[in-house]
Amino acid sequence: MNLNELVALDAGSVMATYGRHPVAFVRGEGSRLYDSEGREYLDFLTGLAVCSLGHAHPEVAEAIATQARTLLHVSNLYYNDVQPLLAARLDGLLGAQGPGGVPRGDGGRVFFANSGAEANECAIKLARRYGQRHGGADRFHVVSALNSFHGRTLSALAATGQPAKQATFQPLPSGFSQVPYGDLDALRAEADRLGSGLAAVLLEAVQAEGGVNVAPPGYLEGVRELCDDTGALLAIDEVQTGLGRTGRWFGFEHFDIAPDVVTLAKALGNGMPIGACWAKAEVAKAFEAGDHATTFGGQPLAARAALTTLEVMERERVPERAARAGARLAEGLAQTPGVSSVRGLGLLLAAELASGDAKAAAAACLEQGLIVNAVTGTALRFAPSLLVSEEEIDEALAVVGKALASGH
Numbered sequence: 001m002n003l004n005e006l007v008a009l010d011a012g013s014v015m016a017t018y019g020r021h022p023v024a025f026v027r028g029e030g031s032r033l034y035d036s037e038g039r040e041y042l043d044f045l046t047g048l049a050v051c052s053l054g055h056a057h058p059e060v061a062e063a064i065a066t067q068a069r070t071l072l073h074v075s076n077l078y079y080n081d082v083q084p085l086l087a088a089r090l091d092g093l094l095g096a097q098g099p100g101g102v103p104r105g106d107g108g109r110v111f112f113a114n115s116g117a118e119a120n121e122c123a124i125k126l127a128r129r130y131g132q133r134h135g136g137a138d139r140f141h142v143v144s145a146l147n148s149f150h151g152r153t154l155s156a157l158a159a160t161g162q163p164a165k166q167a168t169f170q171p172l173p174s175g176f177s178q179v180p181y182g183d184l185d186a187l188r189a190e191a192d193r194l195g196s197g198l199a200a201v202l203l204e205a206v207q208a209e210g211g212v213n214v215a216p217p218g219y220l221e222g223v224r225e226l227c228d229d230t231g232a233l234l235a236i237d238e239v240q241t242g243l244g245r246t247g248r249w250f251g252f253e254h255f256d257i258a259p260d261v262v263t264l265a266k267a268l269g270n271g272m273p274i275g276a277c278w279a280k281a282e283v284a285k286a287f288e289a290g291d292h293a294t295t296f297g298g299q300p301l302a303a304r305a306a307l308t309t310l311e312v313m314e315r316e317r318v319p320e321r322a323a324r325a326g327a328r329l330a331e332g333l334a335q336t337p338g339v340s341s342v343r344g345l346g347l348l349l350a351a352e353l354a355s356g357d358a359k360a361a362a363a364a365c366l367e368q369g370l371i372v373n374a375v376t377g378t379a380l381r382f383a384p385s386l387l388v389s390e391e392e393i394d395e396a397l398a399v400v401g402k403a404l405a406s407g408h
């Protein structure tokens, strides 16, 4: 089918929840995507930081195909031979990230879900269960930040600090509030107001959807201290920042903190839908059999894709590659006429535009074969494959330069 036919079929059959660009992709390879009309694109968005090893990574594709021929799915009422391997591998990355890199005694435990929102649902339910056991029935409140993004299910939306997205879905679940990001005094005041009702603080190390806002120096360290003082859990949403994207394995590693709970999703399966909620062992213990469940979470197919993704990521040392490639991209963007400033970490970057019209600039880039998006009205977001080459970065910079020079 060509683009016009696909658009017409979509309009008559798919719910109109997305404002889509007029492009239909049919194939991908590495940093390249191909559309229904045979055009080639350089993908610097990777499905929103999902395909961190690039499209159709041969090892991940092979692992998926082999697993599909072997065993796709079994119920979580039984063990399968992939899920615990993946959990142990993830815990190997997360459990060793105590302050100063000192491994935590008993490491952590993982619950597998199917998306970022579901990973956060798990974190919220775990915080409530932990709060009940360590404080009582009134300890269920979760404080997050304004301008955050935690997902679109009702409770993830209740934690998402974007009043415009919340307004049309009232009433949302109770027990949530938001404070300005980076403002420790505001968080302290909210914690004082809630007293022993505060169960958890949920934050991103870099607010990704909110505009690529990096936590200011000292902020997360101060939040950690507040959580230690009040007994609240510190949950870090690494759904977009996790797994090498920021130049470290996790965004929080740019700061001197150890979270109690970490959520992951986007890059975990390199395109296979899978989410994860990791918690320190003593926190994870708050859940007992029957407290939380999902049909698909941690099934052999998705778990195999994620296990292979992590193996390739570790072998390729993706955090170091992201740091190096990110420095080149950030430097190039900063030197591009029409870019007023660049922010972000590693390969999660935003370029603030002098013209102030990021939508038009993203459309001009797409027209010239480069996929980026307007993360705010005035800034372009860049989140390419962590295996992106220097040549691809230079090619993308040339397109951005041309698009901005043409008045966008």
Ligand SMILES: *Cc1c(COP(=O)(O)O)cnc(C)c1O
Pocket: 114, 115, 116, 117, 118, 120, 149, 150, 151, 152, 204, 208, 209, 237, 238, 239, 240, 241, 265, 266
């Ligand atoms: C994308 C995202 C989510 C939601 O993930 P879904 O898979 O779309 O539910 C949650 N938190 C952050 C930080 C995200 O970037």
